[in-house]
Amino acid sequence: MTTRLPRPDYFNHPVVAPYAHLVNDRTRIEAMDLFAPLFQRGWGDWLRIGQAAFEARIDGPGDETLMTLQREGVVLLKMDGAMKARIRKLVSSKVDAIEANLAACDGKPAFPDMHARLVKADWEEVYDLITRALADLHVFEVASAYVKKPLRIRQLHVQLNNEHETRLRYGVIDADGLPARKSDYWHIDGEIWPNFKALLYLDDVTLEQGPMRYIPGTHRNLDAFETVARKVNDNLKLSWPHFLSLPDALRVHALFGPFMTGEEPEAKALLDREVACCDEGKDLLLFDNNGVHRGGFVRQGSRRIMQILFEPAVSKRQSRPRISAAFWSLIACWGRTCKDSLRRQK
Ligand SMILES: O=C(O)CCC(=O)C(=O)O
Numbered sequence: 001m002t003t004r005l006p007r008p009d010y011f012n013h014p015v016v017a018p019y020a021h022l023v024n025d026r027t028r029i030e031a032m033d034l035f036a037p038l039f040q041r042g043w044g045d046w047l048r049i050g051q052a053a054f055e056a057r058i059d060g061p062g063d064e065t066l067m068t069l070q071r072e073g074v075v076l077l078k079m080d081g082a083m084k085a086r087i088r089k090l091v092s093s094k095v096d097a098i099e100a101n102l103a104a105c106d107g108k109p110a111f112p113d114m115h116a117r118l119v120k121a122d123w124e125e126v127y128d129l130i131t132r133a134l135a136d137l138h139v140f141e142v143a144s145a146y147v148k149k150p151l152r153i154r155q156l157h158v159q160l161n162n163e164h165e166t167r168l169r170y171g172v173i174d175a176d177g178l179p180a181r182k183s184d185y186w187h188i189d190g191e192i193w194p195n196f197k198a199l200l201y202l203d204d205v206t207l208e209q210g211p212m213r214y215i216p217g218t219h220r221n222l223d224a225f226e227t228v229a230r231k232v233n234d235n236l237k238l239s240w241p242h243f244l245s246l247p248d249a250l251r252v253h254a255l256f257g258p259f260m261t262g263e264e265p266e267a268k269a270l271l272d273r274e275v276a277c278c279d280e281g282k283d284l285l286l287f288d289n290n291g292v293h294r295g296g297f298v299r300q301g302s303r304r305i306m307q308i309l310f311e312p313a314v315s316k317r318q319s320r321p322r323i324s325a326a327f328w329s330l331i332a333c334w335g336r337t338c339k340d341s342l343r344r345q346k
């Protein structure tokens, strides 16, 4: 069965509905002109790279991790304590700076206020430690089997969420760790590939500190057209009049939770299946970011995390077989011969 995610009723959403009267045939044409080229590129990428390898096996350690990832879309591991302590120490100044900035921020903080990239050239020891710690847990074998290409670390980011910014962004967090709008922040990620990401909890995380939350199974059997359309819209960021001007099938976002009330039957069905990813002592989360997830609803204190992003281990240029100029001229010559013989047959 194909997985389809909820489709918010944008024409009745209080923020979006006021733009509905601006939709006309001109905006419909403009919206399609903006959407189509990006969709075409995304669709090509999706077809070329495809979905994850749900049946692949690893001969050796890591296979159990891979199996859980394939089935659930998320798996929790534990990083070596000594390596984690060193990583925490090294990045603490960076996270402290985010905390200080947040304290000084008046008004509602935006996502970049809580997030900072660790530039590889300046944080080499951290990149090395993370690489070693992930290798010890066979994460590269798991990830590479899952996305069907060898991966390496692309970027590390640190992030801090605390109860103050959580309150400003999401309102009061209830006893189950959920925001006032029960569907808030539900999303799939915007990138097409690699559909694999890792998060490291730098401190202990319980329900109070806003663990990542995942809806197992939502990463499987995705409707390709819908998934690509969602990702395209999140990257394209059309104005509301243009977004509303798209045909029904294309009027979807990767970040859909904030546009629902959380009371819809389909929202309730997803809520019932959602799990909070905090399992005593486990601190490393591997997940398929095409599954529905969210996190950072801190009720008490703060949550410090590191986000680990991946890229192909071999550059595109190296991974393609080299085709010589002689081969291309042979192809061109063959093409000309075919054309000539067709012309002669006419
Ligand atoms: O803050 C969280 O737990 C969610 C993280 C997330 O959405 C992501 O890393 O893609």
Ligand SMILES: [Fe+2]
Pocket: 187, 188, 189, 289, 293
């Ligand atoms: Fe995400």
